[in-house]
Amino acid sequence: MLPIHLFRQNKELIVDGLKKKNFKELELVDTIISVDEKRRHLQSESDNLAASINSASKNIGQLMAKGNKEEAEALKAEVSNHRDKTKLLAAQLADIETELHDLLVRIPNMPHSSVPFGKTPEENEVVRQGGSTPDLSAQKLPHWDLTAKYKLIDFELGTKITGSGFPVYIDQGARLQRALISFFLNYNIDGGYKEYYPPYMVNEASAYGTGQLPDKEGQMYHATADNFYLIPTAEVPLTNIFRDEIISEQELPVKMTAYTPCFRREAGSYGKDVRGLNRLHQFDKVEIVQIVHPDKSYETLEEMAAHVEHLLQLLGLQYRVLRLCGGDMSFTSALTYDFEVYSAAQERWLEVSSVSNFEVYQTNRMKIRFKDGGNKAQLAHSLNGSSLALPRIMACLLENNQAPEGIHIPEVLRPYFGKAIIN
RNA sequence: GGAGAGAUGGCAGAGCGGUCGAAUGCGGCGGUCUUGAAAACCGUUGACUCACAAGGUCCGGGGGUUCGAAUCCCUCUCUCUCCGCCA
Missing domain, CATH: 1.10.287.40 (Serine-tRNA synthetase, tRNA binding domain)
Structure with missing residues (x-):
């Protein structure tokens, strides 16, 4: 607002x-x-x-x-x-x-001056790219075939237990998932973020604070008996930690990270978008959030983007960074960088992170303020990003690292995963 | 789930229905003293609206009684204690 x-x-x-x-x-x-x-x-x-x-x-x-x-x-x-x-x-x-x-609340946030004009995703601006397309001439299976071949994820079993979009990770699949979560969290902690383990359900006021309500109501699962919402992202509980708080200036920047599952109803999605791990109702994500002085927020946005980019480099994935055009940005954002990784077997780009500066849009609604030098309360700026969303990262890791002898695990994950290859 | 107690400024904690936006302590900030610091002493210190004026609003949320409510009544939410259930 x-x-x-x-x-x-x-x-x-x-x-x-x-x-x-x-x-x-x-x-x-x-x-x-x-x-x-x-x-x-x-x-x-x-x-x-x-x-x-x-x-x-x-x-x-x-x-x-x-x-x-x-x-x-x-x-x-x-x-x-x-x-x-x-x-x-x-x-x-x-x-x-x-x-x-x-x-x-019907008025979206103002776009930053650097946001390109445009209406569709095609008009987003590619600002950087990195990594290279792997050579998959020997074998080129999409990840849903690989997860079946190595028994890493059972999609049908998830359907039996819950419904479609709720996969069951098994054995090495479950372990790889846990390895990714630990790796991401530790990487963020090394970057100065404080780890949180927040609730997975929030009350109405929190859902409202980050803007999920009222306009994205249909996107969230709602536990009506207690009027709680399952979080669609850790951003909701994390940012709400500071709702109605006045922070002293010395405490800025506030840097938080959390791993949580994310629950999204995704009504209306269909086709290849939802195949395999591409779009799920429950997925895991490690999130980073910062609350900063208004003078620092764009500097911080670049810092967060670089942080996420380095993570993708460590994983050895081919990626590109997009500056979203005005028409493709979220309602609440002033400037957003999307990170996409290349899924070499599906031959398409998959979004794995979105790093945004909300300026005062969220903090005004949530009354997150700080005391400036003149001892006056003023609105802080809030930013967030994923580091990273797991399913699509896993999809790309499996696809891009596949070989006849098995799936090679990137060096950085081996201490967490415990071995170098899935076979 | 049952019974009881409570919710006041960053924290702790007072507050006969009018002079209470609210005592006091701690913390914070400024100063005196000191080579510096600590201690001590002095001063200052909530938020919102708004032109940092005047005025107005806020003592968990909502409603009511009254000329007037932090103070009385109703209601909701939350917290604490005891009991029950339980990973």
Whole structure:
């Protein structure tokens, strides 16, 4: 949610940003500004009334103390009258505040100046690439064949136990999964991130804080009996740790990492997108989140991107880094880098990480602030990224490292996996 | 799940229905003293709205009584203690 003062002070900037983001309902901006004006008018009217009630009530107290009953009674009648008006105004004010809020949450974040114009994924800008395509002339099986061949993952068994999109990792498959999680977490800890193990279900306020609610409600699993939501990403519990907190400036930057499963309903997905490990209802991910000083957030974004990129280099995967265009960015992001790895047997790029700067969009809604030098509370910036999403990494590792004698495990994972080859 | 107690500023902890945005202690910040630090002493120190003015709002959330509520009533949520169940 953008701070309202931006609309009052810089309407043109907002409209330009919305256009870049390919947002259609531009008329909302004017609506917001006029509703805000109405709101402020009502507010001052109500404040003035409250001021007169307050002072009259004080007078009544003094009159009573002096035993001046008649005057006191007269004042009481007057205040009583004012009070009815206040109630009316308060109701109107509450309505208009809700209206304003509901309008504000419909406005996406403003894109950063470096965000390219564009509407579709094809218009994203490739900023860097690394690694090389492996030679698979000897054998070129997609990962769903490899997981069957080496009995690493049983998709049908998951369907039996739960439903499609809930694979069962078995034996060396389970072990590789655990190796990846440990490797990623340790790598992040070495990078200065503090490890957390958060709840996998969150309450409504948390889902709301990071923006899953109200617009992405259908994407989450909902435990209705207790009104909890299964987290679609660790970003939700992690960022909410600091909801409604005022952090001292010395504590910045806050760097957090967590491994969690992620649960997504993925309604409407189909075809090759959901084959094998490409898209699941439950998958594992290690996440990094930072809360930083506003002056530092773009520096931090580059740092986080470099952090993720190095991880892909360590795994020896072919990758590319995309700067998302306005139309393909998420609602809440100001600038996003997507990381894709090349799946050599499927011959397609798979997204494995998305690193974003949200500026104040999340922190404004969650009231995550810090005390600056002048001892004044101001909104911090929040960022997050995956490091990394596991299923597609596993898919690429299996496919790209396959050989007639088995699947070779990258050097960095061997201490965690315990051996050099799956066979 | 049953019974009871509680929810106040960064923390701890007061608060007869009016003079309470709230005592006091700790912590934080500034200063005196000191070569420096500690101790001691002095001062200062919540948030929101808003033009850092005035005014207004906030004592877990919501509602009510009253001219006036942190203080009384209702309700919800959460926490703690005891019992039950349990990895």
